[in-house]
Amino acid sequence: MSTYLGEICALIAPMCWSVAIILYRRSSAHADPGAMTLFKNGFAVVLLTLTLLAAGIPIPSDRSPGDWSRLIVSGILGLAIADTLLFEALRRVGAGRLAIVDTVYAPLVVFLSWMFLGEQLTPIFLVGGAAVVAGVTFANLEKPSAADIADRRAIGIGIAFGLAAIAGTAVGVVLARPVLQASNLIEVTWTRLTAGVLAQIAWLILNGRRGEILAAYRPAPVWRTLVPAAFVGTYLSLIFWLGGFKWAEASVAAVLNQMATVYIVVLAWFVLGEPISGRRVIGGIVAVAGAWLVVLS
Template sequence: MGEFFSVACAAVWAMAVVLFRRSGETLPAFELNLFKNLLGVALLIPTVLLTEGLTLPTYSAAEWGLVAVSGVIGIAIADTWYLRALNLMGAARTGVTASLYSPFVILLSILFLGETLAPWQMAGFVLVLAGILLVTWRTNRMDVSLRALRLGVAFGAGSVLLMATGVVMVKPVLEGDDFFWTVLLRLAAGTVAMLALVAATGSAGRVMARYREPQPWRTIVVASFLGTYLSMILWLAGYRLTDASVASVLNETAAAFIVLFSWWVLKEELSPRRIFGVLLTFAGVSVIVSL
C-alpha cells in the first residue's frame, strides 16, 4: 500500500500542478502557498476530529519539535520556493530540477534512517529518472532569461532539498499511531510560520489586496484541495508504509503524469519522445514495486 499511495500522490499532485498552470498563476508564490495551506488546515481539522477525536497525540518533546520544524522548512519555505521556481522557469525545467528530490531523500535516508536500496531498486530508480528527463527536458532554452533560469534552478533545488529534509525528519513520527494529527500539525506549523512572517513584515494589506483581485478561484480551490489536502495525505501515507527511499522514487512519476494531464487538460503537444519517456518512467516504477 505504501507504493500505491506514493504513485497516487504523484498523480494527484500532477493534476494540481496542471490546474495551477491553467489558472494563469495570477497569485504570487507566497500568497498562493499561504492560501492553499490555509485551505488544507481547514479541511484537515474535521478530518482529524472524525478519525482520531479530540485527544492530542502522545508525542515526546523531541517529536513535537520534529513535526513543527518539518512543517516550517518543508511547507512554509519549500513550497513557496517551488512555486517561485515554477513561475520563473516553467513546469518543464522545474520538473527537471525536482528530479533531485529522490537523490536527496535517498542520501538522507541512508545517512539518518539506515535505509538501503537493493540493486533492482537502483535499476528502477535509473529508469524513472531517465524517463523524467526525456519528458521534461526541452532543447530550446532561450525562452527565459539566464537570470531567471539561474534563480529558478536555485529556488527549485533548494525547495526539493528542504522537502526531502522535512519528510526524512518526520518519518519516525509518521510511523506512530497519530498519523492524521501529524499531517495536520505539520501543515499548521508551516502555515503559522507564514502568518507570523506576514505579521512581522506588515504585509497583511498587500496579501489581502492580492486576494481581493479577480482570480480564477474555482480552479485555485480545486488545485489547492488536490495539491495540499489530498496529495499530502497520500504523500505522507506512502512514507509511513514504505521506505522513504522507495517512496521518493515513486513520487518522481509526477513529472510523467504532468505530461499526460497537460496533453489531456491543456491540449499540449505529446511528442514521441515524451511518450517514450512516460513509458520508461512507468517501467521503472514497475521494476521497483514488483520485484
C-alpha cells in the same frame, strides 16, 4: 490492514498532485507564489481541522518536545518554504520542465533515509541515482527556443528554485517519518501543515506585510482554479503522500511518488499545450527508469 496500503497511497498521491499542478500553473500567472502557498495551505488546514473533529482524532499530549520539534521544522521547511519555491519555479519553467527536474526527488529521499534513518544504499541505487541526474540534465539541455534564449536566466533561476523546493520537501518528510510511524496520519498532516501556515503568517507580519495575509484569502476569480487545486493537491495529496511514507519504506514511497513526473509531462502537453520535445521525452524516460532502479536497491 492491506500489505500494499502504503504503495497504493504512494501511487495515488502523485495523481492528485499532477492534476493540481496543472491548475496551479493556470493560477500562477494571476497570483503571487507566496499568496498561493498561504491560500492552499490555509484552506487545507481548515479541511484537516474539520476531519480531525469529525473523526474524533485527538492531539497527542504525550508527544515529546523533540518529536514536536521534528514536525514543526518539517512543516516549515517542507510546506511554507518548499511550496513557495515550487511556485516560483513553476512560474518560470512551466509544469513540463518542472516535472523533469522533480525526478531528483526520489534518489534524494533515499539518500537522506540512508544517512539519517539507517536505510541501506546499494550499487543499484547509485546507478539509478546517476540515471536520474543524467535524464534531468539531458532533458534540460535541449536546444532552446527563441523564447527560452530570451528567458535563459529566468529558466535557470526557475530550475534552481525547483531543486531547492525538492530538497526542502525531501528533508521535511525524512525528518517527520519517525514521528509519523508512531502517530495518527491525519493528525501529523494537520500538525505539519499548521506549522507551515503559522510560520508564513509570522514571516509576513514581521516584515510589515500584514495586508498580504488578508489579500491571500480575499475572494477573487483565481479561486476557481485555486480551490479545487488546494483540495486535490494539498488536502488529499498530503494525506496520501504521508500515508505512503507511514505504511511503506521511504525508498519505495519516494520512487512511486516519482510517477508524478510522467503524469505532469503528459497533462502539461494535453491540457496546457506545453511543448513535449523528443529530447524531453527521452530525458524523462531515462530519469524515471533511474528512479525505478532505486527501489531495487
